[in-house]
Amino acid sequence: MGFIMMLTDVPTIDLTPYRLGTEEGKRAVAEAVGKACTDIGFLVISGHGVPQDLIERTYAVSRRFFALPASEKALLNRPQSDQVRGYSAVGDEGLSYSLGEVAPPDLKESLSIGPLNVPADDPYYHNAEAGPHFAPNLWPESLPELKTVWSEYFAEMERLSCDLMRIFALALDLPENWFDPTGDRHISMFRALHYPNQPDAPLDGQMRAGAHSDYGALTILRQENVPGSLQVCNREGNWVDVPAIPGTFVVNIGDLMMQWTNDKWISTLHRVVNPPRDLADQASRVSLVYFYQPNYDAVVSCLDSCQSPDQPARYPPITSGDHLTAKFVQQTTLGGTKDGAETILGETAA
């Protein structure tokens, strides 16, 4: 076997050969994806099958939501700290808190939803173990199109994450449908993020989104190419920009997938940096992020194919739901120099 260079930049991979369905095409895509997940934990995908028009409508309606008056957005505030659905204003969260860091909160606001069409009378979705994972979604009454368009986008993300998990299965030498039963009642989250213009300089250590890794199995991101964007930390320890190519998505693996693969694949640190000061008043950015999270009761144990005598299982089994809840509570409760962000917001509004 020849020496294969490790990727230090995020590769772009066309999924078309997988979607056409030939054995050869599927293998080739799985191999490229496996290498990206091993080397850098991030990839950019084209040929994903999500209609461009839907992506654009989702983006446009999300921008309109963030332009609503603060009082209207606040009607959708998350009702409790362990619940992921609803609105978070600028200053409510710091992604680097999940790493135990104390830093000023992130300069972003967000709206999140979870699975739709949750059966009302099936106890699986409403028992104690289900916790807040299937709590009702909160929708803006003054912007009814948001519910329609987001529902359509969410369904496409469900389809695409299922395709990606099948590609992952092939890349890990498992049968193609191996992960299917772990995701048929998934607890994924879709979130739109708005990083406002920054008329005043951020505080020391304050970013649009502090360095973090994602929690779930995989993330599908539609990012916007404006100043102050996404960077990932490669295995050499260098922060590199993730290319924002129109029509593509950024895909990255999260902590749960890293654990599932016994650290063979990496859940990479990433962050959203501030725009340069001279462009900071024309740098508003909206991201659309789908965090794929398997069924709450799916047990994640290090895969046999990722273990060997000198690499025994590094993690005890854990359910997807317990893993997520632990991470989320950490993110919203540690840190807490909230005053700083409020000052910035106050100055922005003045």
Ligand SMILES: O=C(O)CCC(=O)C(=O)O
């Ligand atoms: O907005 C982005 O480009 C990335 C956001 C992100 O990493 C996250 O919300 O986990």
Ligand SMILES: [Fe+2]
């Ligand atoms: Fe992230």
